[in-house]
Amino acid sequence: MKIWADYHTHTRYSHGIGTIEENVKAAIKKGLRTIGISEHGPGNIGLSIKLEDFYKMRQEIEVLKSKYRDIQILLGCEANVVSLDGDLDIPDDVLAILDYTMVGLHPLIWPHSLKDGISLLFENILARVVKSSGLLKKVMKQNTLALIRAISKNKVDIITHPGLHLPIDTAELAQAAAQYGTALEINAGHGYMTKEYVKIAKAQGAKFAIGSDAHHPKNVGNFKRALEIAKEVGLNKNDIINAE
Ligand SMILES: [Zn+2]
Numbered sequence: 001m002k003i004w005a006d007y008h009t010h011t012r013y014s015h016g017i018g019t020i021e022e023n024v025k026a027a028i029k030k031g032l033r034t035i036g037i038s039e040h041g042p043g044n045i046g047l048s049i050k051l052e053d054f055y056k057m058r059q060e061i062e063v064l065k066s067k068y069r070d071i072q073i074l075l076g077c078e079a080n081v082v083s084l085d086g087d088l089d090i091p092d093d094v095l096a097i098l099d100y101t102m103v104g105l106h107p108l109i110w111p112h113s114l115k116d117g118i119s120l121l122f123e124n125i126l127a128r129v130v131k132s133s134g135l136l137k138k139v140m141k142q143n144t145l146a147l148i149r150a151i152s153k154n155k156v157d158i159i160t161h162p163g164l165h166l167p168i169d170t171a172e173l174a175q176a177a178a179q180y181g182t183a184l185e186i187n188a189g190h191g192y193m194t195k196e197y198v199k200i201a202k203a204q205g206a207k208f209a210i211g212s213d214a215h216h217p218k219n220v221g222n223f224k225r226a227l228e229i230a231k232e233v234g235l236n237k238n239d240i241i242n243a244e
């Protein structure tokens with residue numbers, strides 16, 4: 001099984017190290033047919049991505065496309081869910097200039113409202129600190145619902161690193177992901193992914209995407225850990241949208 005596309009890569013537009021061109025060159029070196037640039041939306045606290053940067057990246061990619069004709073270069077994103085209603089931190093007019101949309105939950109975000117901040121930010125932090133099973137259950141339910149609403153309201157291609165930092169109900173999310181045609185990522189970069197997660201999601205009929213989450217060009221196309229999990233669980237190329 002071979003992965004032919006890396007949809008999850010960062011550059012120095014957010015907190016990555018390399019340029020778009022360096023990620024493209026690294027992808028060519030690794031033999032990928034498609035490279036995606038997927039910066040965080042502006043909702044991440046501490047990451048100074050501005051919405052107008054997506055327009056700059058679009059222009060930069062159009063120039064690179066004529067320079068590197070042997071690889072498909074795509075512009076995507078890793079949007080944040082910023083409300084319990086599933087609102088994203090990237091508006092529709094910006095999503096419209098992108099080639100694909102990825103969405104992920106991140107622990108430090110600028111919430112839509114005070115209520116959303118309490119649910120998605122404060123209670124998640126509190127649940128981790130006090131380790132109360134009642135609160136954990138509550139945040140898991142809220143996190144899962146916010147993601148499900150996000151993929152029901154928006155055309156989302158991939159959910160990045162489900163369950164990283166913020167707990168989710170894998171079976172419930174996977175069922176919705178299968179329904180809305182959204183792939184769940186097996187993230188090769190964070191090292192928290194388990195076989196159990198993949199098994200539960202597969203049983204619900206979900207499809208997967210393998211992503212490097214590279215923050216440095218040298219990690220573009222580095223899928224080692226994710227591929228190991230996929231093999232151990234017995235996934236085949238039909239289960240993974242970027243495998244052949
Ligand atoms: Zn992320």
Ligand SMILES: [Zn+2]
Pocket residue numbers: 008010078160213
């Ligand atoms: Zn990422």
